[in-house]
Amino acid sequence: xxxxxxxxxxxxxxxxxxxxxxxxxxxxxxxxxxxxxxxxxxxxxxxxxxxxxxxxxxxxxxxxxxxxxxxxxxxxxxxxxxxxxxxxxxxxxxxxxxxxxxxxxxxxxxxxxxxxxxxxxxxxxxxxxxxxxxxxxxxxxxxxxxxxxxxxxxxxxxxxxxxxxxxxxxxxxxxxxxxxxxxxxxxxxxxxxxxxxxxxxxxxxxxxxxxxxxxxxxxxxxxxxxxxxxxxxxxxxxxxxxxxxxxxxxxxxxxxxxxxxxxxxxxxxxxxxxxxxxxxxxxxxxxxxxxxxxxxxxxxxxxxxxxxxxxxxxxxxxxxxxxxxxxxxxxxxxxxxxxxxxxxxxxxxxxxxxxxxxxxxxxxxxxxxxxxxxxxxxxxxxxxxxxxxxxxxxxxxxxxxxxxxxxxxxxxxxxxxxxxxxxxxxxxxxxxxxxxxxxxxxxxxxxxxxxxxxxxxxxxxxxxxxxxxxxxxxxxxxxxxxxxxxxxxxxxxxxxxxxxxxxxxxxxxxxxxxxxxxxxxxxxxxxxxxxxxxxxxxxxxxxx
Amino acid sequence: xxxxxxxxxxxxxxxxxxxxxxxxxxxxxxxxxxxxxxxxxxxxxxxxxxxxxxxxxxxxxxxxxxxxxxxxxxxxxxxxxxxxxxxxxxxxxxxxxxxxxxxxxxxxxxxxxxxxxxxxxxxxxxxxxxxxxxxxxxxxxxxxxxxxxxxxxxxxxxxxxxxxxxxxxxxxxxxxxxxxxxxxxxxxxxxxxxxxxxxxxxxxxxxxxxxxxxxxxx
Numbered sequence: 001x002x003x004x005x006x007x008x009x010x011x012x013x014x015x016x017x018x019x020x021x022x023x024x025x026x027x028x029x030x031x032x033x034x035x036x037x038x039x040x041x042x043x044x045x046x047x048x049x050x051x052x053x054x055x056x057x058x059x060x061x062x063x064x065x066x067x068x069x070x071x072x073x074x075x076x077x078x079x080x081x082x083x084x085x086x087x088x089x090x091x092x093x094x095x096x097x098x099x100x101x102x103x104x105x106x107x108x109x110x111x112x113x114x115x116x117x118x119x120x121x122x123x124x125x126x127x128x129x130x131x132x133x134x135x136x137x138x139x140x141x142x143x144x145x146x147x148x149x150x151x152x153x154x155x156x157x158x159x160x161x162x163x164x165x166x167x168x169x170x171x172x173x174x175x176x177x178x179x180x181x182x183x184x185x186x187x188x189x190x191x192x193x194x195x196x197x198x199x200x201x202x203x204x205x206x207x208x209x210x211x212x213x214x215x216x217x218x219x220x221x222x223x224x225x226x227x228x229x230x231x232x233x234x235x236x237x238x239x240x241x242x243x244x245x246x247x248x249x250x251x252x253x254x255x256x257x258x259x260x261x262x263x264x265x266x267x268x269x270x271x272x273x274x275x276x277x278x279x280x281x282x283x284x285x286x287x288x289x290x291x292x293x294x295x296x297x298x299x300x301x302x303x304x305x306x307x308x309x310x311x312x313x314x315x316x317x318x319x320x321x322x323x324x325x326x327x328x329x330x331x332x333x334x335x336x337x338x339x340x341x342x343x344x345x346x347x348x349x350x351x352x353x354x355x356x357x358x359x360x361x362x363x364x365x366x367x368x369x370x371x372x373x374x375x376x377x378x379x380x381x382x383x384x385x386x387x388x389x390x391x392x393x394x395x396x397x398x399x400x401x402x403x404x405x406x407x408x409x410x411x412x413x414x415x416x417x418x419x420x421x422x423x424x425x426x427x428x429x430x431x432x433x434x435x436x437x438x439x440x441x442x443x444x445x446x447x448x449x450x451x452x453x454x455x456x457x458x459x460x461x462x463x464x465x466x467x468x469x470x471x472x473x474x475x476x477x478x479x480x481x482x483x484x485x486x487x488x489x490x491x492x493x494x495x496x497x498x499x500x501x502x503x504x505x506x507x508x509x510x511x512x513x514x515x516x517x518x519x520x521x522x523x524x525x526x527x528x529x530x531x532x533x534x535x536x537x538x539x540x541x542x543x544x
Numbered sequence: 545x546x547x548x549x550x551x552x553x554x555x556x557x558x559x560x561x562x563x564x565x566x567x568x569x570x571x572x573x574x575x576x577x578x579x580x581x582x583x584x585x586x587x588x589x590x591x592x593x594x595x596x597x598x599x600x601x602x603x604x605x606x607x608x609x610x611x612x613x614x615x616x617x618x619x620x621x622x623x624x625x626x627x628x629x630x631x632x633x634x635x636x637x638x639x640x641x642x643x644x645x646x647x648x649x650x651x652x653x654x655x656x657x658x659x660x661x662x663x664x665x666x667x668x669x670x671x672x673x674x675x676x677x678x679x680x681x682x683x684x685x686x687x688x689x690x691x692x693x694x695x696x697x698x699x700x701x702x703x704x705x706x707x708x709x710x711x712x713x714x715x716x717x718x719x720x721x722x723x724x725x726x727x728x729x730x731x732x733x734x735x736x737x738x739x740x741x742x743x744x745x746x747x748x749x750x751x752x753x754x755x756x757x758x759x760x761x762x
Contacts, residue, residue, distance in 0.1 A: 129681065130645055137680050144680040151683050155648050192649055193599060195628045200601050200646060221646045222601045225679040232678065240675065247603040291606070310613040327610075328603055328700055540602040540640075 004078075007046070011039040021477045024078040030085045034094040037080070040069060041099050047071045048078070050390050051100040052480070053506030055491045056110035058139050063091045063114060066491065068478060068506075072390055072404065075411065079478065084116050088139075092165070092173070095121035102393040105514040113138035113227075117165050119173055123180070125162045128220030128543060132157055137228055180216055181206055188525070192221045196299050196529045199539030201513065203528070210524050215517040223543040230503040235261055235470040236335055238503060243329035245507065246541035248288035249483035251280045251320075254333035256481030259414055260490050261335045263479070264472045272460040273337035274416050279350070279453050280320070280332065282446040286357075287316040288484035289397075289439040292536045296436065297368055299533040300377055305368055312353075312360050319349045335470060337463035350454045357447050364440060378433040382519045382531035385430060392518065393511040396486025397442060398535055400426045401434035408482040422449050432534035439536075471498050485509055485536060509541035549591060549714040550621045557715070567719050575721075583722045590634075591717040593622040594662075594710065597633035599653065601640030604667040604700040608639050616703040623710055630654075635662035635693075635713060637706075641669035641676055642683045654690045662717070664709050665692045668699045675699070 004024055005017045015028040015036060028036050040048040048069035055066040064083035070076070084091035095118035097104040107118040108127040115136035117124060126133065134148050160181045167173050181187050181204070191202035200221035206213040226245065230238040242253040255277050262269060290309040297305035317327045322343040324330040332339050343349075368374050384394065389402040399406040407424045409417045425441040427434040472494040479490045486508030493502040512535040519531050546554040547563050554560065575583075600608055611618050618624050627633040630653045642650055654663070665686050668674030673684035686692060693716060696709040 128645075142680075149644070149680065151644055151647050151688060153648065153651070155652070156645060192646065193630075193653055195598050199605070200649075221643065221649070222641060223643055223645065223681055224641055224676040225681045226676075229676065229679055244603055244675065247606060291609075295609070306609075307614045310610065310615070314610070314613075314615050327702060328606065 004046075007043070008036075011043070012036045020079065021475070023478070025476075026078060026080045028080060028082055030082055030093060033080075033082045034096065037067075037096045037099055040078075040080075045074075046076075047073045048076075049073070049100075051096070051103055051106070051393060052077075052487070053489050053491070053504070054103065054106040054110055055502070055504045055506075056114040056116060056138065057493065057502055058114060060140055063088065063116060063139075065093060065110060065116065066476075067096075068489065068491070072406075091116045092119055093117070094119050094167075097121050100393070101388070101391040101518070102511050102514060105510065109510075112136070115139065119165050119167050122164050122178060123162045124164050128223035130156050130220075131159060137225060142228075180204075181214070185213065190528070191218075197532065197539075198295065198537065201537075201539045201542075203516070203532075205525065205528070207525055210526070212520045212523055212525055212528065215520055215528075217513055217516060219513070219539075219543055221543070222540045224540075226544045227502075227504060230500055232499065234498050235472065235500065238500060239334065240329075240331050242505075243331055244540065245505065245544060246483055246485060246488075246509065246538045247328055248284065248291065248538065249485065249488070249541075250328065250330055251277075251284045251332060252481060252483045253488055254331070255281055255415070256479055256483075256488055257490055258333045258335055259481070260477055260479040260492055261470065261472070264475065264477050264492065264494065265335070265466070265470060267336055267464065267466055269337050269464055270460045270462065271416075271458050273462050273464075275453055275457050276338050276342060276462065277333055278415055278417065278420075279450060279457075280324075280330075280338075282449045283316050283320060283350075285446045285484050286443050287313045287320075289443050290316075292439055293364060293368075293436070296533040296536070297374075299529050300374065302368060302371075302374070305364075308360070308363060308367065312357065315353055315356070319346065319353065322346070322349070334463070336466035337461070339463070341462045342457070347454055347457070350450055354447055354451055354454070357443070361440065361443060369437065369440070375433070377527075377530055378436065378534070379429075379431055381432045381527050382523065382534060383429070383431045384515065384519060388515070388518065389430070392515040394486070394515050394535075395511070396483070396508050397425075397438040398435055398512055399486065400424070401438045402430035403428045406487065408480050408487055412480055414479075414481060420449050420452055422446075432530050435534040435536075469498055472496070483508055485512065485538065485541070505544060507541045507544065509537040509539070512537040513539075513542050547715045547718055549711045549718065552711060557712070559712075563715055563719065566716070570719060570721055579723050583720075586722045587718050587720060590722070591714040593625070593634075594714060594717070595625045595627055595632065595634045596623060596710075597630055597636045597653070597657070598626045598628050599636055599639065601642065601646065602669070604637075604639035604670070607700045607703055607706065608637060608666075611703040611706050616707065618707065618710075621707070621710070621714075630656040631658060633657055634660075635664060635710075637664045637666045638670040638686045638690075639666045639700075641674065642686050642689070643681045644683065645681075647683050647689050650686065651689050660717075660720075660722075662693045662713055663690055664694045664696055664713060666696045666706065666709070667701055668697060671695050671697055 008015050012032050014032045015026050018025050040046050048071050050070040052068035062083045067080040084093045086092045107121050110116050112126040135142050161177050162180050164176050164178050165173050166176050185206040188205045191197040192200040202218040204216040226241045243250040290313040294306035294309035324332040384402045386403045389399045389404045395406045405426050410424045422445045425438050474496040477492045481488050489506035491504040495501040520528050548554050665671050670686045673682050676682040694709050694713050
């Protein structure tokens with residue numbers, strides 16, 4: 001901490017360093033922000049090469065952003081708070097798109113929600129809401145009256161242009177209009193209603209013959225404004241929205257937010273609850289990867305694979321249902337432990353599952369991985385290098401397929417993961433086949449974790465007593481967990497009340513979709529389905 | 545009249561009063577023997593091969609996938625032919641939340657489907673907005689955009705519930721009048737008048753008055 005303080009003081013004397021939630025939080029004014037960001041990324045001792053997320057905030061008198069950065073080399077993390085200049089009509093910040101590739105997308109999200117303009121970002125369109133949307137929904141003074149923004153009946157207005165605020169050499173900022181697609185581009189529209197986009201995602205694809213020139217990923221077809229809704233709900237109530245973001249990682253996400261609240265409120269949970277939570281996480285990871293394999297192979301034309309993989313998934317859903325009471329949207333983890341105790345047959349059911357898993361994995365390998373058609377369609381298609389994976393923030397099995405060891409369970413262990421024996425699967429190829437194989441191998445590792453725990457579930461209470469109305473002290477917290485698709489980050493700001501003042505979710509699906517443009521350029525349009533499918537993004541997860 | 549579907553006993557259905565009132569209403573003026581018999585035959589065929597549109601926005605869509613897989617196997621009832629094109633589908637299962645940006649798209653998909661067409665609002669979000677009802681960007685029930693035939697609550701509904709909902713739809717299809725009823729051809733002119741497209745003057749093609757008006761404006 002002291003060395004970091006000296007280091008920052010040397011790089012940028014205007015910055016101050018404080019400790020927030022156990023990690024350094026740098027506060028810097030807008031004028032020095034871009035230089036500091038460049039130094040944080042390029043400095044040998046800091047080397048903050050992974051931008052976790054950008055959190056916009058509105059404190060009524062000031063607006064700005066919190067940047068969360070991590071170093072993949074030194075395993076350190078820090079936050080940077082930057083207040084925007086200008087008044088509420090046009091707050092401005094300097095863009096860091098030139099330093100981290102994913103920043104462009106995150107800045108568009110902040111612009112959409114808060115109206116903060118990022119100078120020098122080449123593409124400052126709204127991300128989730130339509131061009132004609134009035135107001136910025138996550139501002140505290142936003143008027144949500146349906147008369148201002150009624151449900152549209154006409155088709156959405158489309159534009160081939162985007163605006164950008166560019167800083168000239170004399171420091172003057174000017175608004176410019178730039179082209180997304182030129183007049184000579186041949187643009188094919190794919191989605192939002194398309195069986196191979198895995199939900200309501202839309203690609204505007206400029207093609208030259210069969211070769212993709214550029215893809216404009218168009219999101220927001222399932223944007224439900226979860227972050228705004230959370231600000232109107234009590235802390236325990238906010239949990240149930242997480243079931244509906246990435247519905248395959250429902251338990252993992254719940255686990256993360258519960259850890260965050262428990263840390264903020266100073267609640268210790270029993271070991272039994274911790275073991276149950278981890279077992280549930282791993283069960284849902286297997287179920288999620290199974291469904292991925294089924295739908296991905298179906299995209300490639302191998303329909304029968306879906307039936308093989310859903311066989312295992314249904315078995316897991318039965319186990320979860322007997323304990324949690326639902327097949328999806330479990331709402332099982334809660335602050336202080338879990339909702340109810342395990343089913344009497346839980347251990348027996350898990351053992352039965354572990355018995356049949358190896359044979360199933362063998363079958364998947366036999367049917368699909370060695371298949372010559374699958375090999376031709378997947379090997380060498382959509383190669384993502386390790387540097388790009390980090391710069392685009394592509395985590396989870398996708399990042400690990402590119403050789404980036406980004407598993408939060410190993411990197412930033414939480415709950416009882418440090419005690420467990422399991423391997424982090426990484427590959428070096430970075431193509432679609434590698435992404436498939438990583439997931440297949442992760443099923444084996446999840447089964448290994450379950451094997452270690454199934455006979456060692458300690459006795460004890462599953463839920464400690466917590467106050468019905470949870471009140472958190474004033475402060476700011478940040479928590480990372482490993483969902484089924486990668487790093488899931490949560491930023492909580494509390495004003496001492498019973499509702500979060502700001503709750504931001506950084507989901508792994510948004511970068512996974514954001515990188516599609518980079519991956520597909522120069523590839524054939526038929527490979528778009530392979531690449532998109534192998535990224536395994538969940539559209540409600542990226543739109544929130 | 546006991547209307548059943550897919551061999552399920554009549555007593556197993558929960559809202560028989562509704563279907564009975566529907567039958568009564570349809571038979572009030574009597575039915576022609578020939579047309580009525582033909583109706584019965586055609587409806588028997590239609591109700592046993594309802595083709596869904598592959599349409600899902602969120603969680604409910606995953607349960608729909610489970611419905612298609614081996615365990616719940618909707619192929620047993622003739623519903624497995626999920627079409628990706630609205631022009632080939634008989635009904636649309638609105639599986640998931642519909643938000644502002646999606647609303648015109650859903651409307652267009654519905655318009656593209658061929659008559660007779662049906663809608664099942666699947667899950668709490670499609671029925672009323674569900675847990676997201678208070679959001680700034682969520683449509684509070686798809687019945688604000690398109691007419692709904694069957695409401696299916698649940699978050700998400702279990703595959704068994706989906707089977708029940710499609711069976712209810714299948715019962716409705718069975719009692720309908722096909723001739724002179726649901727198979728009516730919408731006149732192109734009438735359709736275009738009701739669905740104006742921005743920047744295109746459809747009316748001008750059909751109505752001499754509006755042609756003159758348009759010329760005057762030009």
